[in-house]
Amino acid sequence: MRWSRYFWHTSKEEPADAEAPSHKLLLKGGFVKQVSAGIYEFTPPGLRVLRKIENIIRKEMDRSGAQELLLSVLNPAELWKETGRWELYGRELFTLKDRNGREYCLGPTHEEEITDLVRSYINSYRQLPLLLYQIQVKFRDEKRPRFGLIRGREFIMKDAYSFDTDELSAMISYETMKFAYDRIFKKLRLNTLMVEASVGAIGGISSHEFVVLTDYGEARVAYCESCVYSANGEIVALGKGKEEEEEPRELQKVYTPSMDTIEKLSSFLGVPARKIMKAVLYLVNGREPVMFLIRGDRSVDENKVEMVLGTENFRLAEDSELWETLRTRKGFLGPFNLPDGIRVYWDNSLYGVKNMVAALNEPDYHYINVNVGRDLSYGDFVDVCQVEEGDPCPKCEAPLKTGKGLELGHIFLLGTRYSEPMRAYYRDPQGHDRPMIMGCYGIGISRCISAIVEQHHDDRGIKWPTVVAPFELDIVCVNTSDQQQREVAEKLYMLSQELGIETIYDDRDESPGFKFADADLCGFPYRIVVGKKVKEGKVELQDRHTGERQDVEIERALELLKGMIEEDKR
RNA sequence: CGGGGUGUAGCUCAGGUGGCAGAGCGUUGGCUUUGGGAGCCAAAGGCCGCAGGUUCAAGUCCUGCCACCCCGACCA
Numbered sequence: 001m002r003w004s005r006y007f008w009h010t011s012k013e014e015p016a017d018a019e020a021p022s023h024k025l026l027l028k029g030g031f032v033k034q035v036s037a038g039i040y041e042f043t044p045p046g047l048r049v050l051r052k053i054e055n056i057i058r059k060e061m062d063r064s065g066a067q068e069l070l071l072s073v074l075n076p077a078e079l080w081k082e083t084g085r086w087e088l089y090g091r092e093l094f095t096l097k098d099r100n101g102r103e104y105c106l107g108p109t110h111e112e113e114i115t116d117l118v119r120s121y122i123n124s125y126r127q128l129p130l131l132l133y134q135i136q137v138k139f140r141d142e143k144r145p146r147f148g149l150i151r152g153r154e155f156i157m158k159d160a161y162s163f164d165t166d167e168l169s170a171m172i173s174y175e176t177m178k179f180a181y182d183r184i185f186k187k188l189r190l191n192t193l194m195v196e197a198s199v200g201a202i203g204g205i206s207s208h209e210f211v212v213l214t215d216y217g218e219a220r221v222a223y224c225e226s227c228v229y230s231a232n233g234e235i236v237a238l239g240k241g242k243e244e245e246e247e248p249r250e251l252q253k254v255y256t257p258s259m260d261t262i263e264k265l266s267s268f269l270g271v272p273a274r275k276i277m278k279a280v281l282y283l284v285n286g287r288e289p290v291m292f293l294i295r296g297d298r299s300v301d302e303n304k305v306e307m308v309l310g311t312e313n314f315r316l317a318e319d320s321e322l323w324e325t326l327r328t329r330k331g332f333l334g335p336f337n338l339p340d341g342i343r344v345y346w347d348n349s350l351y352g353v354k355n356m357v358a359a360l361n362e363p364d365y366h367y368i369n370v371n372v373g374r375d376l377s378y379g380d381f382v383d384v385c386q387v388e389e390g391d392p393c394p395k396c397e398a399p400l401k402t403g404k405g406l407e408l409g410h411i412f413l414l415g416t417r418y419s420e421p422m423r424a425y426y427r428d429p430q431g432h433d434r435p436m437i438m439g440c441y442g443i444g445i446s447r448c449i450s451a452i453v454e455q456h457h458d459d460r461g462i463k464w465p466t467v468v469a470p471f472e473l474d475i476v477c478v479n480t481s482d483q484q485q486r487e488v489a490e491k492l493y494m495l496s497q498e499l500g501i502e503t504i505y506d507d508r509d510e511s512p513g514f515k516f517a518d519a520d521l522c523g524f525p526y527r528i529v530v531g532k533k534v535k536e537g538k539v540e541l542q543d544r545h546t547g548e549r550q551d552v553e554i555e556r557a558l559e560l561l562k563g564m565i566e567e568d569k570r
Numbered sequence: 571c572g573g574g575g576u577g578u579a580g581c582u583c584a585g586g587u588g589g590c591a592g593a594g595c596g597u598u599g600g601c602u603u604u605g606g607g608a609g610c611c612a613a614a615g616g617c618c619g620c621a622g623g624u625u626c627a628a629g630u631c632c633u634g635c636c637a638c639c640c641c642g643a644c645c646a
Contacts (some may be wrong), residue, residue, distance in 0.1 A: 012595065012607055013582045017639055025605070037638065089646075143571070143644055151645085204646095218645065302643085315643090412646085440646090479604045513606035522607090531605055540605090 001471070002493075004505045008043050018215040022453035023148030025462050029521050031449075031470075038145025038153035040446075045470040045522070051154065051166050052468045053448050054135050056187050058157050066131040066160055071113045073137060077103035079112040083421050088534045094139045094153075111418045111440060114161045118436070119424035121564055125165045128426060128436065129173055133160035135445065137222040147216050149450045150406065156446040162439040163419075165426065167205070170210040170437040174206060174413050181210055181409050184443070189465035190451055192408060195221050196231040198303065210443075211405030212272035212451045214282040221405035222387045226398035233402065234303030237394045243352030249369040256366045260331025262296045267367065269357060273297035277350060277358040277370070279333035281317040281325065284309055289317065289325050289342050292384055293335060295349040296357075301386035308345065308382045326361045334359030336367070345382045407444070408451055414438040462523030463544050466568035471504040473561060474524040478512045478531035488539065488554060489530040499562050520544070525568065526561055 008030055015027040017034070025341040028031050031046035042050055058068065058240065077095070080086035086105075094106040107113065114132060120507075138157045145153050162173035162421040178194070185192040190212055209232060211221055220233035259265040266273045276296030279290055282305065290309065294300055306312050322328060326339070335344060337360055350356075372378055390399045418424070419435040428434050456463045466472055473496060477489035486507075493505040504524070506515045512531075519527050529540040538551045541561065552560060 011581060011608095016576090016582065019640070034638090085646080092645080111646085144642095146640085312644095408643095410646095417646095476605095481604075510604095511606085511608050512604060513608075515607090516605075517607045529605075560591085 001504045003504055004508045006504065007521075009043075012517075018148065020150065020450070020454070022148040022150070022216070022450040022459055025457055025521070026148055026450065029462060029523070032149065034148075036153075038142060038151065040149060040152060040154075046449075049449055049464070049468055050445065050471040051454075053188060053445055054156075054158075056467065057184055057443060057445065058135065060180050060184045060187070061133050061158070061160065061533055064131070064176050066133045066180075068134060069117075069132055070134050071107070071110050071117070073107055073139075074104050075107050075110075075113055077105065079116050079422075080105060083112055083418055085112070092140050092142065094141050107136070108135070108138055108140045109440075110136070110158075110159055110443070111161070111414075111438075115418045115422045115424045115438070116165055117307070118550055119419075119422060122163065122424075122436070123426055125428050127424050128163055128165045130163040130168055131160060131173060131176075132163075133158060133441075147450065148515070149446045152218055152446065155444060158443040158445055160441040162441070163424075163436045164439075165428065165434070165437070167415075167437055170413060170415075170439055171206075174411065174439050177411050177439070178208065181411065181441075181443070185210060185408070187467060188448060188452060189456070189467065190408065190448065191231055191455060193221065193223060193405065193562055195223070195405065196235060197255045197410065198232060198235050198307075199412075204417065205415050207410070207412045209407050210409035210411075211407050212455060213403040214390060214406050214451070214454045215404055216450075216454065217404040217406030219405040219407055220387065220393070220402060222402045224393035224396060224398055224400055227393060227396040229393050229395040229400075231394075232405075233387040234301055236391070236400070238348055238383050238385045238387060238391055240348045240351035240381065244354045246354040248371040248374060249355050251370060251375050252368050253360070254368050255364060256364055257364045259364075259366070260329065265331075265357065265366065266296070269366075271357050271368070275353060275356055277334065277353075277356050279335065279359065281322060281333060282309075282314045283317050283321060284314045286313075286315075291313070291333070291335070291338070291342055291344045292347060292382075293344065293350055293379075294347040294385060297355065298347070298349050298388070299386040300347075300384050304382075304384040304386075308384060328359070328361040329363045332361065332363045332365070334361055334367075335379075336360035336364070344379045344466045345384070346379050347385050348381055348383050348437070349385050351378075351381065354439065357460075406447070406450055406451055406454075409441075409443045411441045412439060457523075461521035462516075464523040464524045464525060466565055469502075469523065469525050471524055472502045472526060472565050473504070474519050474522075475503060475505045476512070476515050476519060476527060476529045477505075477507055478515075478529060480507060480509050484534050485530050486533045492528060492530065492539070492554070492558065495558055496561075499558055501558065501562060501565060514545045528557055528561070528565065 001146055010030045011028050015024055018027055030043055032040040034040055073247050077086055091520040092475045096104055132338055135158045139154055142153050145151050164170040164173055192212050195209050197209040199207050222233050222236045223230035259268050262273050262276055273296040278296045280292050357369050358370045389402045393400050416435040419438055424436050425433040453462050475489055477485055479485050496503040525544050527542040537554055539554055539557050541552050542549045
């Protein structure tokens, strides 16, 4: 490709609206263009990267026995009403009506459609198992799209679905996908972590996420470096600690004016946060108050709260509701003097803490030296504590590491969540009708582009791994008005194509610095600079990843490169 | 959905207390230049987010709306 004719437009300015490195670089490098919040267009080079990722995924899916198909984007409401998700999915579902008033949604995921397709053809155990996938655009009306391709409202996804006769068979499909995912992310040169994930409210059997560790992720993950344990933070079980050995001191009511945060209280009383009892009040279904008590230096993980409460319909009480329920203000909530009818849960972190500071639901006062047994009794213990660095590994007790994870893949053993309500049944050898056991397996493809950039860039630009680079080689002609340089560059360009190297030839009439800066920004793994040294029969070969440069004879350059590219693709 | 911020040229931004619409980059034409986002000359380019209001006069002040970004909540 001749750059002078190619639709590729980079920018010298830092994009104003971007924060994450991948977002900045993809915009600045002209790979994507924003249309609206969370909606992006791919330019020709951007599409080249996307297609390469797709093809790597396609190859591995095919290899594991999955069959590609293409489902519809515009989906009738009826199917979604069959599974109840028309209502359950909520406002994230993009919906619309046709001219006759019939309702549709733009598919955010395709369990309903695939199940409908499969049930219409599959009716015998002899036809199972079955593994189908598609690479398709998805729509989710996210509350807050962000970080470019990382969280979009329209995005490209590979989604696969498995159909099996029984759970054991389904587990095999699940494991097959797990291995395929491992291979895919390795090929994409993504350093991912497989973490155990929540099976969620729909009661699946097993679930894993494949995440990359980055500040621009949305999940908190915990992993253990002593054993193999790794999990989404929301499912890391945290137990009770050891009981403190400390003589109980005398209970006292202390005036603590406006000390309404743990920090203020801690410094005011000279008591460490871990000795302060924190209380938070939630309202379930907007009415029923539930109090959680937790150690002052820890935070509540609302995903864990959801599991305790068995519903996602809860929220923190507002100031006015605190007053109505407890006659107190924020910062002065505690387990004392509670009215009837308030459920109270103790987080495991509070177990065994002696001489605590606790509130008594009276503004501007706290108790100090509260001791369980003497001043109050424990209630029901639960685990709602957000995992933190250094917490004990649930498997081996070693201190856990934590980080933010960007979820690239999620595999899920669904069971009969969709096959049962949609009556996707097969006839077993005994002649009974049984629901198929399903699994679903997603990879956020457009998000992978961002993840790759997050993991492969420097302050000058992107460093694409060769397997996904828009072009493997950039031939830079330093001085396009120099006859000799021009001829050599042209010749190398022609030859590189014959050799099957994906080449962009920077024949633009621009200054050398301009072209070098673009080359760094756009991240070609290799560059041949055709400059002054052509007089000595040499060109310069540069490696974007290592930064190495070497002068090589013109005739040898492409052979050498070909070998390096082959090596990268292995 | 709560909090914060920003909307002015294709891009990045400047335009105290109301008074002719600006710069750099990019674009077009010309000359020079050619190993790290070149120089000089000339030119084109605007619904100042939208709507209303105050005023002799609004990019600027007031009201409402919209869009985008960031933090939080949310994220089968």
